[in-house]
Amino acid sequence: MVGWILKKILGSKNQREIRRMAPIVRQINELEKEFQSFSEDELRGLTASWKEDLAKLLTQEEQWKRLDEILPEAFAVVKNAARRLTERGHTFTVCDQPMKWEMVHFDVQLIGGIVLHRGKISEMATGEGKTLVATLPLYLNALTGRGAHLVTVNDYLARRDAEWMGQLYSFLGLTVGCIQHDQEPSVRRQQYACDITYGTNSEFGFDYLRDNGMATTREQQVQRGYNYAIVDEVDSILIDEARTPLIISGPATISTHQYDKWKPLVEQVVRKQTMLCNRIATEAKEAFDAGNLEEGGLLMFKVKLGQPRNKQLLRMMEDPEKRRAIDKAELSFYQETRKDELFALKEELFFTIDEKSQEADLSEQGRSFMNPDDPNAFVLPDLISEFTEIDLDEALSGEEKEKQKAQRQQLCDTQAERIHNISQLLRAYCLFEKDVQYVVEENKVVIVDEYTGRKMPGRRWSDGLHQAVEAKEGVQIDRETQTLATITIQNYFRLYQKLAGMTGTAETEANEFHDIYKLDVAVIPTNRPVARKDSNDRIYKTRREKYNAVINEIKECHAKAQPVLVGTVSVEASELLSRMLKREKIPHNVLNAKFHMQEAEIVARAGQPGTVTISTNMAGRGTDIKLGP
Structure with a gap:
């Protein structure tokens, strides 16, 4: 109760933080009025002067202290430059679209800029101009000559913002670069050498991997350090994709895949399974219609084991009562005491698919269908027992024993490759949908990013999955790849000396940002009251x-x-x-x-x-x- 009263009187911690910035905002606005009497050359001269002063400071700590001192003046310079571009009716093109500069920083945007400079997350509502806010701390931190990076979610936004905000930086005498996925190393090096560089999280991360895992000389490296970065849509990049590994692959030394060989048989077994699951789903529907929820739930759990993307299953999962029955059946079968029953249930199918672990396994029935003459061709032999048997055979010489072991090992490797190929083909057919996870263009399978909905040309799924999808779609099957270097998004951004972020929705993940990245969230008030009306969700049965x-x-x-x-x-x-x-x-x-x-x-x-x-x-x-x- 006392805390609530104090909050009402003093405001929340966030409100107090915002109020403490008010004097700095007033100072910025007063300085900006003074700069209106400067000539353009005098205004640009401040950039060169500050860069020269900061270059004389030897340590990063000294530079950061100096940046804090000049913040009001630097922000005022950026705001004044934006005003001059607006007043002269400056026109330019962005992504081949004509544009006119019509923006001058509001007070709330100045507050957002201060928050970003201090290495925090600035939460600003949609339409409040986060793109323009970033120009303030990027300009200030670029004055050190160590580089400042703006990280966004896709190539289009990186190019758009670099061309758009680049008008402001160029006016003030700073250089701006943009990393795009199709650039050569020499071009990338030039972009990183600029004062400010825009790019996507994956491009920055992959360049780090190439620099530290593949480049053999300093001249081959393109990046030049990790000084300051602002992550746009920070919740998407640092939370949603935090554990997503960035992987650089190279061609495998030996390619032993047989996806094209096994594709016809896998297609047949998938067709058989589809017919079986549809029949079971029809029986389940009849059971549900008759009011027998237990039997219906059991039958649909069986469908879920064999075809988790079955259309009838997905429709039934939309019905709360049927969903509860299916979930209840699933929970009961995963008890320790019902292991044998679960195994027997799986054996009634041709194969099982685990959607969570992305694993596919042939059953006895499936193995017999794939190879009636030798179902064990899809079962790994017990090498330890076989090696022990060979070692105990006194009739064999040492050389013969080694020869037999090598033969058994080779046979095991062949069977393992066969099982792996079939498992990946089953995943490709049952879990990966065209125009959802990937599209087919120019006889190639192109992955679609689940977070952004954008194509990712040049990216490939690992462990032979991409080849399996290529076989499924009947396009050219490229050579298998092996991992050369990898890093997660989370670990890459921990490299930066100072990290900040912008988003419209960060407060809900404030604890994660603080625990993982030591980043605090500041909620910036809107420039005008929000006029948008938010309606409740509408839920439909089908x-x-x-x-x-x-x-x-x-x-x-x-x-x-x-x-x-x-x-x-x-x-x-x-x-x-x-x-x-x-x-x-x-x-x-x-x-x-x-x-x-x-x-x-x-x-x-x-x-x-x-x-x-x-x-x-x-x-x-x-x-x-x-x-x-």
């Missing part, structure tokens, strides 16, 4: 009802000439909605991994009256959609 409701809502908004943005989780879902809109004769644009080349154009039009845009989560992070008149 996908069909949900999509029909979406189409009806779009029709209503389109009739009123309101712009509509529809977010979907996959390429497949975006194309399904697109087909439904075509039937209703509603003009629309689709933004997904297949149409990423038109992204800038689609986004530029998305806010115009009556425009309907269907998008995957490509447009979910950092995308700037301006509403029309």
